[in-house]
Amino acid sequence: MMTAIPASIGFDTNPLDRRSDKRNDHAFIERLRNDPGSRFLVFNGDIPLLKQGSERDPWFLASETTAFGEPIQSVFLGEESDGTGRFALGFTLVPEDSSADPIHDRIDLRSIAMQGLVAPGTLGILGEAKSMLDWHRRHSFCANCGSASRIAAAGWQRICDVCSAHHFPRVDPVVIMLVIDGERCLLGRQRQFAPGMYSALAGFVEPGETAESAVRREVMEEAGVNCEGVVYFASQP
Structure with missing residues (x-):
């Protein structure tokens, strides 16, 4: 029998509607990506960037993400209740030393959680984003034939065009x-x-x-x- 949880623990709160039914709808995903109200998480490797200030804000406008160059990975995370989209972008930024960036902090996800730097709902979304981006970094080649695979389904699949294998995110209980x-x-x-x-x-x-x-x-x-x-x-x- 499940035990009632008196308070949020870890990364268990995620308010997004994942819209898994729309991940293969290119027009839908692009409409959200170009919506001025949509926001993006930016990861340098496996570490998110937070804006410096009294509130450590991890959400970026699309125009703000262009300063980091072209993302290596992009994942559609879901919709907010107002219909705007939320995405995660993965970059390889050099240097990784946070002191070289005067306006952003590189803070690992565990430290963000332990220090309570973001709201529980945002923490859950950050956990979703890190898991997906980490999977893409570690599974860029087909496990069936060894060929390079490509991102599909708005970031929720990888497809091998050589042997037609479809790969899905790995979960380790x-x-x-x-x-x-x-x-x-x-x-x-x-x-x-x-x-x-x-x-x-x-x-x-x-x-x-x-x-x-x-x-x-x-x-x-x-x-x-x-x-x-x-x-x-x-x-x-």
């Missing part, structure tokens, strides 16, 4: 768990953590494995502890 024993809980720590920083345990779900089984296996592998009574709390993308 992960379990994040807090092991409890009465009033005690089990936390982990890595050498690169800041002093006093600890973390819940986590790990990837393997093929043919349930999330519950992955929890038990990962806890045993990481801490040598047997755990039972796995209870689901919530999910996040």
Whole structure:
């Protein structure tokens, strides 16, 4: 049984209508792309750019994105409730040192989330954008024949024109768990953590494995502890 979530966690809030039914409608996508009300997220590699100021705004006008050159990847993220479009653009900008850009900050997504720099809905959209752009960077060649593939379906597919294979975004399920024993809980720590920083345990779900089984296996592998009574709390993308 699902447990009610008392507050937003991580990247679980995304207000966009993804309009998956329109991703192959070129005229629809281009109309939104050219709509003055549409906005764009700009990524330098896997790190978003935020405008400097009292509000770290990650949204750019189409005219503002031209300063970064031609994007390597472009993904349609969805529609806002007012019908305007939201897109993600991937660039390889040099230099990557944020000090070389006096008006934008390069801040990794985890830091944005932990510092609460953007609203929960925007954080969820940033997570969607990073996942899609990262997939395109890592899967530019066909896994079937090795030929270069191209972006299709407004960024939600890659097609190989040599063998006609269609490739879709990869999703890697992960379990994040807090092991409890009465009033005690089990936390982990890595050498690169800041002093006093600890973390819940986590790990990837393997093929043919349930999330519950992955929890038990990962806890045993990481801490040598047997755990039972796995209870689901919530999910996040």
